[in-house]
Amino acid sequence: MTELYKLSISEAGALLRQRKISAVELTQAHLDRIREVEPKVKAFTLVTDELALQQAREADKRFASGENLHPLTGIPLAIKDVICTKDITTTAGSRMLENFKPPFDATVMERLNATGFVMVGKTNMDEFAMGSSTEHSAFFPTHNPWDLERAPGGSSGGSAAAVAAGMAMGSYGSDTGGSIRQPGSLCNLVGLKPTYGRVSRFGLIAFASSLDQIGPFARNARDAAILLQAIAGHDRRDGTSSPEPVQDYEAALSGSIKGLRIGVPEEYWVEGTQPGVVSAVKENIERLRELGAEISPVSLPHTKYGVAAYYIIAPAEASSNLSRYDGVKYGYSYRDTSDMWEAMEKTREYGFGPEVKRRIMLGTYALSAGYYDAYYKRAEKIRTLIKQDFDKAFEKFDALVSPASPTVAFKIGEISDPYQMYLQDVFTIPANLAGICGVSIPGGFNDNLPVGLQLLGNVFKEDTILRIADAFEQVTDYHSRWPNL
Protein backbone atom coordinates (compact mmCIF):
# COMPACT_ATOMS: atom_id res chain seq x y z
CA MET A 1 0.00 0.00 0.00
CA THR A 2 1.15 3.56 -0.63
CA GLU A 3 1.76 5.75 2.38
CA LEU A 4 -1.50 6.15 4.28
CA TYR A 5 -1.27 9.94 4.21
CA LYS A 6 -1.49 9.86 0.42
CA LEU A 7 -4.92 8.26 0.37
CA SER A 8 -7.96 10.30 -0.52
CA ILE A 9 -10.75 10.62 2.03
CA SER A 10 -13.03 8.32 0.05
CA GLU A 11 -10.30 5.67 -0.34
CA ALA A 12 -9.40 5.82 3.34
CA GLY A 13 -13.09 5.68 4.28
CA ALA A 14 -13.54 2.48 2.29
CA LEU A 15 -10.48 0.87 3.90
CA LEU A 16 -11.69 1.90 7.35
CA ARG A 17 -15.14 0.41 6.77
CA GLN A 18 -13.63 -2.82 5.44
CA ARG A 19 -11.46 -2.71 8.57
CA LYS A 20 -8.31 -3.07 6.49
CA ILE A 21 -6.83 -0.11 8.34
CA SER A 22 -7.74 1.40 11.69
CA ALA A 23 -8.42 5.04 12.46
CA VAL A 24 -5.55 4.95 14.93
CA GLU A 25 -3.14 3.77 12.21
CA LEU A 26 -4.43 6.39 9.80
CA THR A 27 -4.15 9.13 12.42
CA GLN A 28 -0.68 7.99 13.49
CA ALA A 29 0.47 8.13 9.87
CA HIS A 30 -0.61 11.76 9.74
CA LEU A 31 0.96 12.62 13.10
CA ASP A 32 4.21 11.03 11.85
CA ARG A 33 3.97 13.09 8.71
CA ILE A 34 3.44 16.20 10.83
CA ARG A 35 6.56 15.38 12.84
CA GLU A 36 8.49 14.95 9.61
CA VAL A 37 7.47 18.00 7.57
CA GLU A 38 5.77 20.49 9.89
CA PRO A 39 9.09 22.01 11.05
CA LYS A 40 9.59 23.12 7.44
CA VAL A 41 6.01 24.01 6.52
CA LYS A 42 4.66 25.55 9.77
CA ALA A 43 1.02 25.04 8.87
CA PHE A 44 -0.28 24.65 12.42
CA THR A 45 -0.76 27.01 15.33
CA LEU A 46 -1.58 23.95 17.41
CA VAL A 47 -1.20 20.21 16.82
CA THR A 48 -3.79 18.33 18.87
CA ASP A 49 -2.05 14.95 18.79
CA GLU A 50 -3.47 13.55 22.03
CA LEU A 51 -7.00 14.55 21.15
CA ALA A 52 -6.53 13.12 17.66
CA LEU A 53 -5.49 9.70 18.97
CA GLN A 54 -8.35 9.70 21.45
CA GLN A 55 -10.83 10.56 18.69
CA ALA A 56 -9.27 7.87 16.49
CA ARG A 57 -9.76 5.25 19.21
CA GLU A 58 -13.39 6.32 19.53
CA ALA A 59 -13.79 6.06 15.76
CA ASP A 60 -12.35 2.55 15.84
CA LYS A 61 -14.96 1.63 18.45
CA ARG A 62 -17.65 2.86 16.10
CA PHE A 63 -16.21 0.76 13.28
CA ALA A 64 -16.14 -2.26 15.58
CA SER A 65 -19.81 -1.84 16.41
CA GLY A 66 -20.69 -0.83 12.86
CA GLU A 67 -22.86 1.98 14.13
CA ASN A 68 -23.17 5.66 13.32
CA LEU A 69 -20.67 5.60 10.53
CA HIS A 70 -20.17 8.69 8.43
CA PRO A 71 -17.79 9.19 5.46
CA LEU A 72 -15.67 11.33 7.80
CA THR A 73 -15.57 8.90 10.72
CA GLY A 74 -11.90 8.38 11.60
CA ILE A 75 -10.65 10.85 8.98
CA PRO A 76 -7.84 13.22 10.12
CA LEU A 77 -8.67 16.83 9.29
CA ALA A 78 -7.28 20.27 10.15
CA ILE A 79 -9.30 23.32 11.17
CA LYS A 80 -8.47 26.96 10.49
CA ASP A 81 -7.78 28.72 13.76
CA VAL A 82 -10.67 31.13 13.20
CA ILE A 83 -13.30 28.45 13.87
CA CYS A 84 -14.17 28.17 17.56
CA THR A 85 -13.27 24.85 19.16
CA LYS A 86 -14.56 24.34 22.69
CA ASP A 87 -11.77 24.51 25.30
CA ILE A 88 -9.14 24.42 22.54
CA THR A 89 -7.14 27.57 21.79
CA THR A 90 -8.59 29.57 18.91
CA THR A 91 -6.31 32.49 18.04
CA ALA A 92 -7.53 33.87 14.70
CA GLY A 93 -3.81 34.32 14.05
CA SER A 94 -3.77 37.24 16.50
CA ARG A 95 -1.96 38.14 19.72
CA MET A 96 -5.34 39.44 20.81
CA LEU A 97 -6.67 35.87 21.09
CA GLU A 98 -3.37 34.07 21.71
CA ASN A 99 -4.74 32.39 24.85
CA PHE A 100 -8.44 32.34 24.00
CA LYS A 101 -10.21 29.06 24.68
CA PRO A 102 -13.78 29.36 23.43
CA PRO A 103 -16.42 28.10 25.87
CA PHE A 104 -18.39 26.66 22.95
CA ASP A 105 -18.03 24.90 19.61
CA ALA A 106 -18.86 26.54 16.27
CA THR A 107 -21.85 24.88 14.58
CA VAL A 108 -19.43 23.50 11.99
CA MET A 109 -17.45 21.84 14.81
CA GLU A 110 -20.59 20.37 16.37
CA ARG A 111 -21.48 18.85 13.02
CA LEU A 112 -17.98 17.54 12.43
CA ASN A 113 -17.73 16.09 15.93
CA ALA A 114 -20.97 14.22 15.30
CA THR A 115 -19.35 12.51 12.29
CA GLY A 116 -16.59 11.07 14.49
CA PHE A 117 -13.82 12.78 12.52
CA VAL A 118 -10.31 13.23 13.91
CA MET A 119 -8.92 16.73 14.46
CA VAL A 120 -5.15 16.86 14.03
CA GLY A 121 -4.83 20.55 14.76
CA LYS A 122 -5.66 24.20 14.25
CA THR A 123 -4.06 25.96 11.31
CA ASN A 124 -2.15 29.17 10.85
CA MET A 125 -3.70 32.14 9.10
CA ASP A 126 -3.39 35.84 8.41
CA GLU A 127 -4.52 37.75 11.49
CA PHE A 128 -8.33 37.83 11.56
CA ALA A 129 -8.24 36.39 8.01
CA MET A 130 -6.89 39.66 6.57
CA GLY A 131 -4.34 38.83 3.92
CA SER A 132 -3.41 36.64 0.98
CA SER A 133 -0.16 35.02 2.10
CA THR A 134 -0.41 33.97 5.78
CA GLU A 135 2.50 36.38 6.39
CA HIS A 136 0.16 38.54 8.49
CA SER A 137 -0.11 35.80 11.11
CA ALA A 138 0.99 37.30 14.43
CA PHE A 139 3.02 34.13 15.08
CA PHE A 140 4.99 33.00 11.99
CA PRO A 141 4.55 32.66 8.25
CA THR A 142 3.52 29.33 6.71
CA HIS A 143 5.58 27.90 3.85
CA ASN A 144 4.22 26.53 0.59
CA PRO A 145 4.92 22.76 0.36
CA TRP A 146 5.57 23.18 -3.38
CA ASP A 147 8.45 25.58 -2.68
CA LEU A 148 9.33 26.34 0.91
CA GLU A 149 10.60 29.82 0.05
CA ARG A 150 7.16 30.75 -1.15
CA ALA A 151 3.91 31.64 0.56
CA PRO A 152 0.97 29.21 0.47
CA GLY A 153 -1.47 32.05 -0.16
CA GLY A 154 -3.93 33.17 2.45
CA SER A 155 -5.62 33.87 4.59
CA SER A 156 -6.26 30.13 5.06
CA GLY A 157 -2.66 29.28 4.14
CA GLY A 158 -2.15 26.87 7.03
CA SER A 159 -5.22 24.82 6.10
CA ALA A 160 -4.05 24.64 2.49
CA ALA A 161 -0.42 23.79 3.30
CA ALA A 162 -1.47 21.07 5.78
CA VAL A 163 -3.44 19.21 3.10
CA ALA A 164 -0.92 19.79 0.30
CA ALA A 165 1.85 18.39 2.54
CA GLY A 166 -0.12 15.31 3.58
CA MET A 167 -0.47 16.36 7.22
CA ALA A 168 -4.28 16.20 7.01
CA MET A 169 -6.61 14.49 4.52
CA GLY A 170 -8.70 17.62 4.21
CA SER A 171 -9.26 20.85 6.06
CA TYR A 172 -11.56 23.77 6.54
CA GLY A 173 -10.88 27.44 5.95
CA SER A 174 -12.87 30.62 5.59
CA ASP A 175 -13.29 32.76 2.49
CA THR A 176 -14.23 36.44 2.73
CA GLY A 177 -12.64 37.60 -0.51
CA GLY A 178 -10.77 34.54 -1.71
CA SER A 179 -9.11 33.04 1.35
CA ILE A 180 -9.99 29.47 0.40
CA ARG A 181 -9.77 29.65 -3.38
CA GLN A 182 -6.49 31.59 -3.64
CA PRO A 183 -4.47 29.34 -1.26
CA GLY A 184 -6.18 26.36 -2.89
CA SER A 185 -4.84 27.63 -6.20
CA LEU A 186 -1.31 28.24 -4.89
CA CYS A 187 -1.15 24.80 -3.22
CA ASN A 188 -2.74 22.64 -5.97
CA LEU A 189 -5.94 21.85 -4.08
CA VAL A 190 -9.67 21.90 -4.51
CA GLY A 191 -10.74 24.89 -2.39
CA LEU A 192 -14.43 25.66 -2.25
CA LYS A 193 -16.28 28.75 -1.09
CA PRO A 194 -19.92 27.85 -0.61
CA THR A 195 -22.85 30.14 -1.38
CA TYR A 196 -23.35 32.77 1.31
CA GLY A 197 -25.71 31.23 3.87
CA ARG A 198 -25.01 27.61 2.92
CA VAL A 199 -22.76 26.99 5.92
CA SER A 200 -23.40 28.38 9.40
CA ARG A 201 -21.13 31.17 10.55
CA PHE A 202 -22.01 30.60 14.20
CA GLY A 203 -18.68 30.31 16.00
CA LEU A 204 -16.65 31.60 13.06
CA ILE A 205 -14.69 34.58 14.40
CA ALA A 206 -16.06 37.44 12.33
CA PHE A 207 -14.06 39.42 9.79
CA ALA A 208 -16.71 40.80 7.39
CA SER A 209 -20.02 39.18 8.23
CA SER A 210 -21.80 39.76 4.92
CA LEU A 211 -18.96 38.04 3.03
CA ASP A 212 -17.49 35.33 5.33
CA GLN A 213 -18.16 31.65 4.54
CA ILE A 214 -16.51 28.48 5.84
CA GLY A 215 -15.54 25.90 3.22
CA PRO A 216 -13.32 22.87 2.57
CA PHE A 217 -9.87 22.17 1.13
CA ALA A 218 -9.38 18.75 -0.44
CA ARG A 219 -7.12 16.95 -2.89
CA ASN A 220 -9.99 16.07 -5.22
CA ALA A 221 -13.58 17.01 -5.98
CA ARG A 222 -15.15 13.95 -4.35
CA ASP A 223 -13.40 14.65 -1.07
CA ALA A 224 -14.49 18.29 -1.28
CA ALA A 225 -18.08 17.08 -1.78
CA ILE A 226 -17.87 14.91 1.33
CA LEU A 227 -16.33 17.71 3.38
CA LEU A 228 -18.95 20.23 2.28
CA GLN A 229 -21.83 17.82 2.88
CA ALA A 230 -20.81 17.41 6.50
CA ILE A 231 -21.10 21.11 7.34
CA ALA A 232 -23.80 22.47 4.98
CA GLY A 233 -27.32 23.27 6.05
CA HIS A 234 -29.52 25.60 8.00
CA ASP A 235 -28.63 26.68 11.51
CA ARG A 236 -31.08 28.68 13.60
CA ARG A 237 -28.14 30.26 15.48
CA ASP A 238 -27.04 32.09 12.32
CA GLY A 239 -29.74 34.46 11.07
CA THR A 240 -28.15 34.57 7.60
CA SER A 241 -28.06 30.80 7.24
CA SER A 242 -30.34 29.53 4.48
CA PRO A 243 -33.21 27.05 4.87
CA GLU A 244 -32.67 25.95 1.24
CA PRO A 245 -32.44 22.11 1.19
CA VAL A 246 -28.89 20.75 0.87
CA GLN A 247 -28.13 18.74 -2.27
CA ASP A 248 -26.38 15.39 -2.32
CA TYR A 249 -22.99 16.60 -3.52
CA GLU A 250 -21.37 13.22 -4.10
CA ALA A 251 -24.38 12.02 -6.09
CA ALA A 252 -23.92 15.07 -8.35
CA LEU A 253 -20.52 13.78 -9.54
CA SER A 254 -21.85 12.10 -12.65
CA GLY A 255 -18.58 12.37 -14.56
CA SER A 256 -20.36 14.05 -17.47
CA ILE A 257 -20.60 17.74 -18.31
CA LYS A 258 -21.97 17.26 -21.81
CA GLY A 259 -24.16 20.17 -22.82
CA LEU A 260 -23.31 22.24 -19.75
CA ARG A 261 -23.07 25.91 -20.68
CA ILE A 262 -19.89 27.49 -19.35
CA GLY A 263 -19.16 31.20 -19.72
CA VAL A 264 -15.74 32.78 -19.89
CA PRO A 265 -15.89 36.30 -18.40
CA GLU A 266 -14.11 38.69 -20.76
CA GLU A 267 -13.22 41.06 -17.93
CA TYR A 268 -11.20 38.37 -16.15
CA TRP A 269 -8.36 38.55 -18.68
CA VAL A 270 -6.65 41.43 -16.95
CA GLU A 271 -3.21 42.90 -17.36
CA GLY A 272 -0.84 41.71 -14.67
CA THR A 273 -1.93 38.08 -14.85
CA GLN A 274 1.14 35.91 -15.40
CA PRO A 275 1.37 34.60 -18.97
CA GLY A 276 1.87 31.05 -17.66
CA VAL A 277 -1.39 31.32 -15.74
CA VAL A 278 -3.26 32.63 -18.79
CA SER A 279 -2.00 29.85 -21.05
CA ALA A 280 -2.76 27.10 -18.49
CA VAL A 281 -6.30 28.41 -18.01
CA LYS A 282 -6.88 28.67 -21.78
CA GLU A 283 -5.73 25.09 -22.17
CA ASN A 284 -8.09 24.04 -19.38
CA ILE A 285 -10.99 25.75 -21.10
CA GLU A 286 -10.25 23.68 -24.21
CA ARG A 287 -10.33 20.53 -22.05
CA LEU A 288 -13.77 21.49 -20.80
CA ARG A 289 -14.90 21.99 -24.38
CA GLU A 290 -13.56 18.55 -25.32
CA LEU A 291 -15.58 17.13 -22.44
CA GLY A 292 -18.71 18.38 -24.16
CA ALA A 293 -19.32 21.69 -22.41
CA GLU A 294 -20.59 24.57 -24.52
CA ILE A 295 -18.10 27.36 -23.96
CA SER A 296 -18.71 30.98 -24.87
CA PRO A 297 -17.64 34.42 -23.71
CA VAL A 298 -19.73 36.45 -21.28
CA SER A 299 -19.44 40.00 -20.03
CA LEU A 300 -19.46 40.99 -16.36
CA PRO A 301 -19.02 44.72 -16.92
CA HIS A 302 -18.67 45.85 -13.30
CA THR A 303 -15.84 43.44 -12.48
CA LYS A 304 -13.23 46.20 -12.50
CA TYR A 305 -14.82 47.86 -9.44
CA GLY A 306 -14.84 44.67 -7.38
CA VAL A 307 -11.56 45.07 -5.50
CA ALA A 308 -12.27 48.74 -4.73
CA ALA A 309 -15.76 48.01 -3.42
CA TYR A 310 -14.51 45.07 -1.37
CA TYR A 311 -11.80 47.16 0.29
CA ILE A 312 -14.47 49.55 1.53
CA ILE A 313 -17.10 47.00 2.55
CA ALA A 314 -14.84 44.40 4.19
CA PRO A 315 -12.88 46.93 6.33
CA ALA A 316 -16.14 48.74 7.24
CA GLU A 317 -17.63 45.52 8.59
CA ALA A 318 -14.32 44.55 10.20
CA SER A 319 -14.03 47.89 12.01
CA SER A 320 -17.39 47.19 13.61
CA ASN A 321 -16.76 43.49 14.31
CA LEU A 322 -13.35 44.13 15.86
CA SER A 323 -14.63 46.76 18.27
CA ARG A 324 -15.41 43.90 20.66
CA TYR A 325 -11.69 43.43 21.43
CA ASP A 326 -11.44 46.03 24.14
CA GLY A 327 -9.50 44.13 26.80
CA VAL A 328 -12.61 43.77 28.94
CA LYS A 329 -14.64 40.81 27.70
CA TYR A 330 -12.00 38.32 26.60
CA GLY A 331 -8.64 38.08 24.93
CA TYR A 332 -5.53 40.15 25.54
CA SER A 333 -5.88 42.90 28.11
CA TYR A 334 -3.41 45.66 28.92
CA ARG A 335 -3.32 45.91 32.70
CA ASP A 336 -0.52 48.36 33.50
CA THR A 337 -2.81 51.29 34.17
CA SER A 338 -5.79 52.21 36.28
CA ASP A 339 -7.23 54.38 33.51
CA MET A 340 -10.00 52.62 31.55
CA TRP A 341 -9.46 54.49 28.27
CA GLU A 342 -5.73 53.97 28.35
CA ALA A 343 -6.29 50.26 29.03
CA MET A 344 -8.56 49.92 25.99
CA GLU A 345 -6.23 51.94 23.78
CA LYS A 346 -3.14 49.98 24.74
CA THR A 347 -4.99 46.68 24.47
CA ARG A 348 -5.78 47.47 20.85
CA GLU A 349 -2.38 49.01 20.16
CA TYR A 350 -0.48 45.90 21.34
CA GLY A 351 -3.07 43.25 20.54
CA PHE A 352 -3.59 44.01 16.84
CA GLY A 353 -0.99 43.78 14.08
CA PRO A 354 -0.39 46.44 11.39
CA GLU A 355 -2.70 45.02 8.69
CA VAL A 356 -5.61 44.75 11.12
CA LYS A 357 -5.06 48.34 12.27
CA ARG A 358 -4.94 49.49 8.66
CA ARG A 359 -8.32 47.83 8.01
CA ILE A 360 -9.89 49.29 11.16
CA MET A 361 -8.76 52.78 10.14
CA LEU A 362 -9.98 52.35 6.56
CA GLY A 363 -13.33 51.00 7.73
CA THR A 364 -13.87 53.61 10.41
CA TYR A 365 -13.12 56.35 7.90
CA ALA A 366 -15.47 54.90 5.28
CA LEU A 367 -18.29 54.70 7.82
CA SER A 368 -17.77 58.16 9.33
CA ALA A 369 -20.67 60.61 8.97
CA GLY A 370 -18.92 62.84 6.45
CA TYR A 371 -17.78 60.04 4.14
CA TYR A 372 -20.44 57.34 4.50
CA ASP A 373 -22.29 58.31 1.31
CA ALA A 374 -19.14 58.84 -0.72
CA TYR A 375 -17.53 55.52 0.20
CA TYR A 376 -19.64 52.93 2.00
CA LYS A 377 -22.96 53.63 0.30
CA ARG A 378 -21.32 53.80 -3.09
CA ALA A 379 -19.49 50.54 -2.53
CA GLU A 380 -22.78 48.86 -1.63
CA LYS A 381 -24.30 50.16 -4.87
CA ILE A 382 -21.41 48.67 -6.82
CA ARG A 383 -21.97 45.43 -4.97
CA THR A 384 -25.55 45.36 -6.29
CA LEU A 385 -24.34 45.99 -9.84
CA ILE A 386 -21.83 43.14 -9.56
CA LYS A 387 -24.56 40.84 -8.28
CA GLN A 388 -26.77 41.86 -11.23
CA ASP A 389 -23.93 41.06 -13.67
CA PHE A 390 -23.86 37.51 -12.29
CA ASP A 391 -27.66 37.19 -12.26
CA LYS A 392 -27.69 38.05 -15.94
CA ALA A 393 -24.82 35.68 -16.75
CA PHE A 394 -26.48 32.78 -14.96
CA GLU A 395 -29.60 33.21 -17.06
CA LYS A 396 -27.49 31.89 -19.94
CA PHE A 397 -24.80 29.84 -18.22
CA ASP A 398 -24.57 26.99 -15.72
CA ALA A 399 -21.10 28.04 -14.57
CA LEU A 400 -18.29 30.48 -15.31
CA VAL A 401 -14.59 29.73 -15.60
CA SER A 402 -11.54 31.93 -14.95
CA PRO A 403 -8.10 31.92 -13.37
CA ALA A 404 -8.31 31.62 -9.57
CA SER A 405 -5.31 33.84 -8.90
CA PRO A 406 -3.35 36.15 -11.21
CA THR A 407 -0.07 34.55 -10.14
CA VAL A 408 1.44 31.32 -8.97
CA ALA A 409 2.89 31.21 -5.43
CA PHE A 410 5.10 34.23 -4.71
CA LYS A 411 8.12 34.37 -2.42
CA ILE A 412 7.64 35.09 1.27
CA GLY A 413 8.47 38.78 1.68
CA GLU A 414 8.14 39.46 -2.05
CA ILE A 415 4.93 41.53 -1.87
CA SER A 416 5.43 44.41 0.57
CA ASP A 417 2.92 46.86 -0.88
CA PRO A 418 -0.55 46.23 0.65
CA TYR A 419 -2.29 47.21 -2.60
CA GLN A 420 -0.32 44.61 -4.58
CA MET A 421 -1.36 42.03 -1.99
CA TYR A 422 -5.02 43.12 -2.34
CA LEU A 423 -4.84 42.45 -6.08
CA GLN A 424 -4.23 38.75 -5.39
CA ASP A 425 -8.00 38.48 -4.97
CA VAL A 426 -9.06 40.25 -8.13
CA PHE A 427 -10.71 37.06 -9.51
CA THR A 428 -12.18 35.77 -6.27
CA ILE A 429 -13.69 38.88 -4.65
CA PRO A 430 -16.69 39.31 -6.99
CA ALA A 431 -18.15 35.94 -5.90
CA ASN A 432 -18.13 37.02 -2.24
CA LEU A 433 -19.72 40.36 -3.09
CA ALA A 434 -22.46 38.53 -5.03
CA GLY A 435 -22.84 35.68 -2.52
CA ILE A 436 -22.43 32.98 -5.20
CA CYS A 437 -20.32 29.84 -4.85
CA GLY A 438 -16.89 29.22 -6.32
CA VAL A 439 -14.17 26.63 -6.33
CA SER A 440 -10.52 26.63 -7.29
CA ILE A 441 -9.20 23.38 -8.74
CA PRO A 442 -5.75 22.13 -9.80
CA GLY A 443 -5.29 23.46 -13.34
CA GLY A 444 -1.68 22.74 -14.23
CA PHE A 445 1.77 24.05 -13.44
CA ASN A 446 3.90 27.02 -14.37
CA ASP A 447 7.61 26.69 -13.50
CA ASN A 448 6.69 23.71 -11.28
CA LEU A 449 4.25 25.83 -9.28
CA PRO A 450 0.52 25.07 -9.27
CA VAL A 451 -1.98 27.09 -11.29
CA GLY A 452 -5.59 27.18 -10.12
CA LEU A 453 -8.68 27.17 -12.30
CA GLN A 454 -11.72 28.90 -10.81
CA LEU A 455 -15.27 27.68 -11.44
CA LEU A 456 -18.09 29.96 -10.34
CA GLY A 457 -21.64 28.73 -9.85
CA ASN A 458 -24.94 30.45 -9.14
CA VAL A 459 -26.29 30.45 -5.59
CA PHE A 460 -26.73 26.91 -4.22
CA LYS A 461 -25.17 25.38 -7.34
CA GLU A 462 -22.25 23.80 -5.51
CA ASP A 463 -23.34 20.54 -7.13
CA THR A 464 -22.71 21.96 -10.61
CA ILE A 465 -19.21 23.29 -9.96
CA LEU A 466 -18.20 20.11 -8.13
CA ARG A 467 -19.50 18.07 -11.04
CA ILE A 468 -17.32 20.05 -13.46
CA ALA A 469 -14.33 19.74 -11.13
CA ASP A 470 -14.78 15.97 -10.93
CA ALA A 471 -15.18 15.57 -14.69
CA PHE A 472 -12.05 17.68 -15.24
CA GLU A 473 -10.09 15.39 -12.91
CA GLN A 474 -11.04 12.39 -15.06
CA VAL A 475 -9.00 13.80 -17.94
CA THR A 476 -6.14 15.47 -16.04
CA ASP A 477 -3.63 14.31 -13.47
CA TYR A 478 -2.68 17.67 -11.90
CA HIS A 479 -4.67 16.95 -8.75
CA SER A 480 -2.83 13.70 -8.09
CA ARG A 481 0.66 15.24 -8.07
CA TRP A 482 2.57 15.65 -4.83
CA PRO A 483 5.14 18.26 -3.85
CA ASN A 484 8.69 17.11 -3.18
CA LEU A 485 9.18 17.80 0.48
Ligand code: GLN
Ligand atom coordinates in the same frame (compact mmCIF):
# COMPACT_ATOMS: atom_id res chain seq x y z
N1 GLN B 1 -7.19 38.67 0.87
C1 GLN B 1 -8.47 39.22 1.18
C2 GLN B 1 -8.37 40.17 2.34
O1 GLN B 1 -7.30 40.34 2.85
C3 GLN B 1 -9.46 38.12 1.47
C4 GLN B 1 -9.27 37.52 2.79
C5 GLN B 1 -10.29 36.46 3.09
O2 GLN B 1 -10.95 35.93 2.21
N2 GLN B 1 -10.46 36.20 4.36
O3 GLN B 1 -9.33 40.76 2.75
